[in-house]
Amino acid sequence: MPNSNVNIISVIESKLKDKVQIQPGQLGTAAIATTNGLHREVIQTLLDADEKTAITSITGLDLGANLGLLYHIRTSNAFVTIRAEVPRESPKIQTITDIMPGAVFHELEVADLFGIVFEGHPSPGHFVLSDNWPEGVYPLRKDVNPYDVKLNPSKDVITQPSDGKQVKIVLGPQHPALLEPEKFVVTVDGETVTRVDPRVGYVHRGIEKATESRTFLQDVYLVERICGICNSIHACSFVETVEKILKIEVPQRAKYLRVIALELNRLHSHLLTLGHAGLEIGYETLFQYFWRDREPIMDLIELTSGNRVYSSLMTVGGVRRDIKEEDIPKIKATLTDLRKKLPFYRQVYEDEPSLKMRMKNVGVLKREDAIKLSVVGPVARGSGYDIDVRKDEPYEAYGEIPFKEIVYTQGDTWARMNVRMDEVEESINIIEYAIDNLPPGPFRVKAPRVVPAGEAVNRVEAPRGELFYYVKSNGTAMPERVKVRTPTYANIPAFLKTAIGESIADVPSNFVSLDPCFSCTDR
Amino acid sequence: MSKKTRIPPMLKRAVSHIFTKPVTTKYPFVKPTLPADFRGQQVFDINLCVSCGLCSRDCPAKAIEMVVIDGKRRPQFKLDSCIFCYQCAESCPRNAIKSSVFYELATTDKSSLVLKPQASVERRASPQ
Numbered sequence: 296m297p298n299s300n301v302n303i304i305s306v307i308e309s310k311l312k313d314k315v316q317i318q319p320g321q322l323g324t325a326a327i328a329t330t331n332g333l334h335r336e337v338i339q340t341l342l343d344a345d346e347k348t349a350i351t352s353i354t355g356l357d358l359g360a361n362l363g364l365l366y367h368i369r370t371s372n373a374f375v376t377i378r379a380e381v382p383r384e385s386p387k388i389q390t391i392t393d394i395m396p397g398a399v400f401h402e403l404e405v406a407d408l409f410g411i412v413f414e415g416h417p418s419p420g421h422f423v424l425s426d427n428w429p430e431g432v433y434p435l436r437k438d439v440n441p442y443d444v445k446l447n448p449s450k451d452v453i454t455q456p457s458d459g460k461q462v463k464i465v466l467g468p469q470h471p472a473l474l475e476p477e478k479f480v481v482t483v484d485g486e487t488v489t490r491v492d493p494r495v496g497y498v499h500r501g502i503e504k505a506t507e508s509r510t511f512l513q514d515v516y517l518v519e520r521i522c523g524i525c526n527s528i529h530a531c532s533f534v535e536t537v538e539k540i541l542k543i544e545v546p547q548r549a550k551y552l553r554v555i556a557l558e559l560n561r562l563h564s565h566l567l568t569l570g571h572a573g574l575e576i577g578y579e580t581l582f583q584y585f586w587r588d589r590e591p592i593m594d595l596i597e598l599t600s601g602n603r604v605y606s607s608l609m610t611v612g613g614v615r616r617d618i619k620e621e622d623i624p625k626i627k628a629t630l631t632d633l634r635k636k637l638p639f640y641r642q643v644y645e646d647e648p649s650l651k652m653r654m655k656n657v658g659v660l661k662r663e664d665a666i667k668l669s670v671v672g673p674v675a676r677g678s679g680y681d682i683d684v685r686k687d688e689p690y691e692a693y694g695e696i697p698f699k700e701i702v703y704t705q706g707d708t709w710a711r712m713n714v715r716m717d718e719v720e721e722s723i724n725i726i727e728y729a730i731d732n733l734p735p736g737p738f739r740v741k742a743p744r745v746v747p748a749g750e751a752v753n754r755v756e757a758p759r760g761e762l763f764y765y766v767k768s769n770g771t772a773m774p775e776r777v778k779v780r781t782p783t784y785a786n787i788p789a790f791l792k793t794a795i796g797e798s799i800a801d802v803p804s805n806f807v808s809l810d811p812c813f814s815c816t817d818r
Numbered sequence: 819m820s821k822k823t824r825i826p827p828m829l830k831r832a833v834s835h836i837f838t839k840p841v842t843t844k845y846p847f848v849k850p851t852l853p854a855d856f857r858g859q860q861v862f863d864i865n866l867c868v869s870c871g872l873c874s875r876d877c878p879a880k881a882i883e884m885v886v887i888d889g890k891r892r893p894q895f896k897l898d899s900c901i902f903c904y905q906c907a908e909s910c911p912r913n914a915i916k917s918s919v920f921y922e923l924a925t926t927d928k929s930s931l932v933l934k935p936q937a938s939v940e941r942r943a944s945p946q
Contacts, residue, residue: 513878516903580828587841601857601917607903615908616855642827 303373306344307337322365322752322765323374334366334379338391347371347682349669350391351754352780353401354765355409357437362386362409367752367763367780374688376752381411390415397669397788401780408435408503423496423817426450434504435776441504460484464799468497475813479802486798491791499817506777511537511746514774515610521779522815523604524567527560528757530609533777535690536766537611539751543742547734549613550692554729556600556608557691557755558722562633563592564758565715565722568810569640572712575807576653581643588636591629598622613739623730630723637720644713654709658793658805661706668788672760673718674809677711679704684756696728708808715810745772757782759810781815852919857902859920860895864935866914867892873906873915882906885935892935898928 304325308317315337316328327337341348348370356363358380366377381388390413392399402413403422410433413419421428427447434441467478476497482490502521506514519530531553538545545553570585593603599618600606608614618626644650660670665678675682681702685693701717703710748770755762760782769775786809794802843850852858869891874882881899884891893906893915907915925931 509878510876512876512905516878516901516905520901580832584831590841597856598853601853601855601904602902605901605903607857622853639827639831647826647828 301344303341303344303370303375307340310340311336322376322750323367325373326376326378328378330379332389334364334377335389335391335394337377338366338368339394341368341370341375342394345370345372347666347680349666350395350398350401351669351761351785352763352765352778353398353405354776354778355405355411355435356767356776357409357435359383362411362436364388364405364411365765366391367765369682369754369761372687374752374754386411387414389413392417395669396667397785400784400787404784407433409433410436421496422494423499425496434501441501461489466802467494475811477811477813477816479806481794481799481802483799486800488794488797488799488802491794493787493791495787495813495816497817498813502818503777503779506774508773510744510772511611511768511774512744512772514777516607518777518779519605519607519609521781521818522812524564524812525560525757525759525762525815526604527556527606527608528755528762529779530607531557531691532753532755532757532762532764533766534609534611535755536751536753536764537746537768538742539753540746540749540766540768541611541742543612543740545613545691546737546740547692548617548736548738551729551733552614552618552738553609554692554696555618555726556596556606556614558726558729559592559596559599560606561758562719562722562726563589563596564810565719566592568807569712569715569719572654572708572804572807573650575803576650578647578649581650585640588633591632595626595629598625610739610742612742613737615739617738618730618733626730627727630726634720634723637716641716644709644716651709653801653804654712654808655707657708657801658790658797658808659705659707660789660793662704664792665706665789668792669785670760670789671782671785672757672810673711673714674760674786674789676701677703677714677808678706682761684754684761688754690753690755692729695732696725698725698728708804711808745770746774759783759812759815760786779818781812781818783809783812783816786811787816852921854919855917856919856921857904858918859897859923860900860904860906860933861916861918862893862895862933862935863914863916864892866912867935868912868914870911872909872911876905876909878903878905887935894935895933897923897931897933 314333318326329337348368351367351369354365360383361380362383364379368375388411390402392402402416405411406413407421407423427449429447432439432444461482461484464481464483466481468476478494480492481488506517509517515530515534518533519526521529566585566589570582573581596606597603600608660678662679665675665680679702681700683700686700698721701714703714746768748768750767753764762782763780765778766774767776790806790809793805871884871891873893874884879899879901881896882893885894
């Protein structure tokens with residue numbers, strides 16, 4: 296029966312001992328090597344053993360004669376990687392979307408970038424690459440040089456006529472309500488949404504491929520630019536992964552300084568979304584007020600890192616600059632100022648009738664659906680699905696800092712926004728605690744530039760949810776493979792689920808409550 | 819809703835703002851004060867340079883090109899490619915690259931964004 300305290304490894308050992316090879320301590324809690332077809336059995340075993348089993352990502356690998364697949368599965372107390380291999384000549388593997396619906400987009404991405412065919416996938420086709428991408432060219436395979444790819448001439452898209460009463464409304468790629476390029480074809484019956492077809496990849500930059508031709512040192516700055524808003528967390532996750540391969544322990548002071556940078560990032564990201572939600576529902580006063588109060592936080596980032604947006608603080612082995620003693624009073628004063636403003640915003644979210652009408656009971660995502668679709672971050676926590684990497688698998692100094700995990704159970708847009716509102720306060724507490732308890736000592740250690748052969752996975756809690764990194768090194772100064780799974784990529788299924796059956800007018804407010812970031816999604 | 823009519827919190831706040839000073843600054847006329855170690859335009863000191871080329875090798879944006887000046891290799895900064903991460907300053911063994919608080923780099927002439935090593939002690943435009 297589902298039990299959150301079960302030892303996942305012993306369960307797999309007892310059920311599938313003679314069929315799979317368990318490597319404890321590798322790539323998370325354990326790596327499980329399977330032969331073709333058995334990966335489904337392992338996932339089914341995990342699903343039966345723990346109710347919070349969900350998929351984090353699928354990583355494709357080019358191993359030469361074979362193509363590798365890594366299924367990264369999280370349970371309530373473990374993180375398991377399932378290895379599978381398919382021959383390069385006929386890369387076919389059975390889909391897992393029937394037992395784990397959250398894997399739909401992950402499989403589409405691997406299919407696009409590695410050419411692995413997932414047999415039985417419900418909606419095969421291009422998802423990340425453009426429609427005029429040449430057949431048989433899979434960009435993340437090692438034999439493909441992205442500069443040699445010749446795109447096919449693009450064809451006019453023929454929009455199918457709507458059948459009967461159903462009308463198709465195309466939101467995007469350029470749309471006033473969605474600020475970044477992505478497309479959702481929404482089918483409506485009257486005013487009710489009956490179907491949503493997503494399409495991303497309009498600004499896909501191939502950062503995962505680009506990391507392979509740059510040194511680890513340069514990659515820190517490259518992955519930082521995956522997302523402008525949560526840049527610190529991307530850099531932090533990458534350097535943590537590299538530190539795991541290098542087996543370096545970061546000084547205690549660096550851990551606290553990283554936490555301060557990450558929480559400043561979370562603060563301004565959450566304030567941005569809380570304001571942006573006001574803009575989407577036509578409440579521009581709220582938007583202006585939130586963004587006004589976000590500005591002092593940006594100034595703090597500038598003060599501590601030297602730049603307003605890109606902090607460039609993280610480096611392998613620590614942080615690049617220390618916090619100055621004379622800046623601490625200013626940081627504390629700004630945070631106290633922000634804390635004083637929060638009750639007003641809470642009251643607005645509680646009392647304002649127009650906000651309640653646009654947000655309460657809109658886009659309700661039930662807890663079981665949230666787990667089934669493997670959503671992350673505030674979207675999961677707004678539905679009562681209590682996952683927070685900072686608590687589940689503490690990294691940096693989070694294990695030593697007391698803070699609350701915010702969980703709401705309503706599952707609607709209002710709950711998701713209030714998770715963020717409460718997390719703003721928690722972030723302020725964390726920064727204040729970290730500053731008060733900043734340990735003395737060095738803030739970085741010297742790290743070698745050449746990383747020994749090895750691989751590692753890492754999970755961190757970005758403002759939008761669990762951010763996942765996989766890095767494989769082949770013993771040179773450049774990585775062999777870097778895989779990034781950003782939180783928005785995991786959260787899109789939640790929007791597809793909750794938009795159906797609701798009014799077309801609620802699409803923007805529902806969508807913005809995911810805090811979507813397509814710069815992240817299209818790496 | 820309670821029977822007693824209450825003034826919505828937002829309306830109260832909005833009205834009270836009529837009597838406060840604006841939070842926006844009159845930017846081109848009033849300049850913000852920046853922290854002293856702000857990562858603005860680089861200041862390169864040619865006298866300290868030992869021509870090792872580490873800055874150029876480590877630059878993630880490939881914005882530094884080593885050019886030969888008076889028979890020695892010196893870094894030439896292309897600020898239009900620069901991402902202002904200051905890895906170059908960190909890699910430099912002689913601290914020849916320093917930061918400045920000069921940030922107003924917008925221009926209609928891209929060639930003015932190339933910092934030639936001989937003239938690089940001068941900023942492109944005066945900060946004041």
